[in-house]
Amino acid sequence: MTENSALLTDLYQLTMLQGYYEQGMEETAVFEFFVRKLPENRNYLVAAGLEQVLLYLQQLRFTPAEMAWLADSGRFKPAMLDRLSGLTFTGDVHAMPEGTLFFPNEPILRITAPLPEAQLVESRVINLLHFQTLIASKAARSVLVAPDKLLVDFGMRRAHGSEAALLAARASYLAGFAGSATVAAGMQFGIPIFGTMAHSFVQTHVSESRAFIDFAKANPDNVVLLIDTYDTEAAAQKVVDLAATLHAQGIKIKGVRLDSGDLADHARKVRAILDRGGLGETTIFASGNIDEFKLAELTAQHAPIDGFGIGTHMDTSADAPYLDCAYKLQEYAGIARRKRSEGKATWPGRKQVYRRYDDNGLLCGDTVTLEGTPCAGQTLLQLTMKDGKIFDRQPTLTEARDHALRQLNSLPAPLRQPAKAPPYPVNISAELHALAKIVDQRDTA
Amino acid sequence: MTENSALLTDLYQLTMLQGYYEQGMEETAVFEFFVRKLPENRNYLVAAGLEQVLLYLQQLRFTPAEMAWLADSGRFKPAMLDRLSGLTFTGDVHAMPEGTLFFPNEPILRITAPLPEAQLVESRVINLLHFQTLIASKAARSVLVAPDKLLVDFGMRRAHGSEAALLAARASYLAGFAGSATVAAGMQFGIPIFGTMAHSFVQTHVSESRAFIDFAKANPDNVVLLIDTYDTEAAAQKVVDLAATLHAQGIKIKGVRLDSGDLADHARKVRAILDRGGLGETTIFASGNIDEFKLAELTAQHAPIDGFGIGTHMDTSADAPYLDCAYKLQEYAGIARRKRSEGKATWPGRKQVYRRYDDNGLLCGDTVTLEGTPCAGQTLLQLTMKDGKIFDRQPTLTEARDHALRQLNSLPAPLRQPAKAPPYPVNISAELHALAKIVDQRDTA
CATH class of the missing domain: 3.20.20.70 (Aldolase class I)
Incomplete structure (x- = not known):
């Protein structure tokens, strides 16, 4: 099994794809990856794993041996198998550069692609981003x-x-x-x-x-x-x-x-x-x-x-061996979406994160808002993949490391400590609140 | 990087091998893998990962690309590189079958091989046995x-x-x-x-x-x-x-x-x-x-x-994301060895574990003693690899699963609960105590 097999996914992605293909549901979907809340001993997180995600997406395809195994399983219809055999990832990826600090509810990666592609990759995208972010965030604490x-x-x-x-x-x-x-x-x-x-x-x-x-x-x-x-x-x-x-x-x-x-x-x-x-x-x-x-x-x-x-x-990030993270649908066919499951509701729409620094160059507050809404601060999500191809020159590991060290040096003093500090201010914009209300009214109509 | 690359090892294994080869220290070494103590929420552990260890050992070799990279690193002498390029694993492995329950201080795997081979494989052998044992032991708790x-x-x-x-x-x-x-x-x-x-x-x-x-x-x-x-x-x-x-x-x-x-x-x-x-x-x-x-x-x-x-x-075995386990030298060139580092002393010599059952078929006590010492009970460590080749037919995953379920059914009631129970009795034999004393007297002489 290669590390980037297309079968590195949950079975439900394939059962859903069977439905999407059958109904012709292949319009553009937008999914975002974010962390819901920080573990007990963390004051910030360090975005990591993007390089591996981009390599995974760029090479994604089912091998003949995998296709034969899927066909033998008897679970899938011929039309579905035919689509899978030709599947590649053709979408766009926006993401925070590796080494960027981030906080709960801030998307660090957004995938915009035909629904079946954006859906299929969920399991491995989470698997890659979650683990490296977990470890980089733990390691940074020792570095500080x-x-x-x-x-x-x-x-x-x-x-x-x-x-x-x-x-x-x-x-x-x-x-x-x-x-x-x-x-x-x-x-x-x-x-x-x-x-x-x-x-x-x-x-x-x-x-x-x-x-x-x-x-x-x-x-x-x-x-x-x-x-x-x-x-x-x-x-x-x-x-x-x-x-x-x-x-x-x-x-x-x-x-x-x-x-x-x-x-x-x-x-x-x-x-x-x-x-x-x-x-x-x-x-x-x-x-x-x-x-x-x-x-x-x-x-x-x-x-x-x-x-x-x-x-x-x-x-093993022993004191916090996992993050409460998710990769969630935000928009499909141009319409904003959210789920409202108890304790797991999400903010709808394509989002952007803006970061502000004080006069000493220290982080002083972020805003999560809809992409395209004017907002003060530095834009954190950048285009990294276009039409399935890695966009422009991506940072080397050494450059990402330099960026991470600069980010860590811009952390306010209380957040730098191993002990839990009061939370860093992340503002959810009025536009997002308003959109969530509209979506809820529509979905309960 | 393939999952069984020979470079999946710690650098110190290679720096030690450079010493071993230079001094002609290639006599037979015996290493054993064991867990020092149980995590807080565990009453037993389930041995797992042996199949992957055997496959790793059987195919172990440095590829030409890996050899070229090692040579380019400038860290190693030509004689060492020459030895690595021809290295395979030629030793024996004794192990508890997968699915066997075990307890602290009981070796679940013993490797007997020329010192450089037995040393090189330490990192990956631990990596494979530790993780699957960790997860099988966590999963068994839900099954019970x-x-x-x-x-x-x-x-x-x-x-x-x-x-x-x-x-x-x-x-x-x-x-x-x-x-x-x-x-x-x-x-x-x-x-x-x-x-x-x-x-x-x-x-x-x-x-x-x-x-x-x-x-x-x-x-x-x-x-x-x-x-x-x-x-x-x-x-x-x-x-x-x-x-x-x-x-x-x-x-x-x-x-x-x-x-x-x-x-x-x-x-x-x-x-x-x-x-x-x-x-x-x-x-x-x-x-x-x-x-x-x-x-x-x-x-x-x-x-x-x-x-x-x-x-x-x-x-992630979230409540106990790692085991306090080790792979330690027990014998070299026919002479028993131990380390005495504070809090990490080991029992010397080639060991065997014997298990006794009561009249209801429930586990009632184990003894760890020297291989070859007469002892009552069922012998748990079995030959699984001979001269670098997988020995006889090894159990299939289904057979190992059946064995695990039988083992879990033979657990005394208090140990089956999620809550911590009084420890299962593991006796360290008088022979082992005596040998430890002899080794210590020799090493401090």
């Missing part, structure tokens, strides 16, 4: 808590599958991480990769010192030694004792890594041992159950740690 | 709470990427779900797929009734109508009003779906409307924020709901 530390994604093993591991590496890099331990993310996205050694390397050697020497000789340009396999401070002293010998061979010990116990306490003791031993330039890197709360605690304690490997908590 | 309901995986959109969506469909089916909404999971794993309609189908039509009629005609064998877009009970009445017309065309309304509001209350009202309208056989299916706790609540309220779509909470 520890802007001067080297932050590296260590989460592949407990990420939810291979695509989650790769996209978490991408999303955290986008949000300001320095890179990832996941090698494939280096090849696929050009993200810097980082790596040292595991406990097994120490355990397989006759002694810890022997393991350190062998590792240093094998990786002379990247000597970061893991020192907590048996006794952390004793190992730090072994590192000091070996330094002269390695130095004579032209090898510098770049750093040591701590992975268990009281990290602040060990870091202070290890720092003292290294400094006394003349290894003032050898850095201390820490890992093991780190998240932005732990990071804030270690920073407040002035723990002498230079960098962090952040894994499970970030790659 | 509502054994007589139709349970369907609805989670693709908020699963963490495409592989997570596919493997969550597989893992939940393994744990007893009836199937998934994810079409690709049907093609890839042969899992039954389910689907109805979304709100957008109703919204694009001039009226709800028109939408119901069009859907029924397009999908005459699968008429399940979503009735909460505007007013749930009014829509239920429309379903009743349409039934005769559709019946005259040979179309039966199989069911209706609720997706918002107070599900128990709506279900009771809708049931009454359907029954009064002669639609006693039309089932009620519910979705929207369902998990095992909500399911227990609805069951206790005797809500007349026949089936449930369970999505986000299951596919």
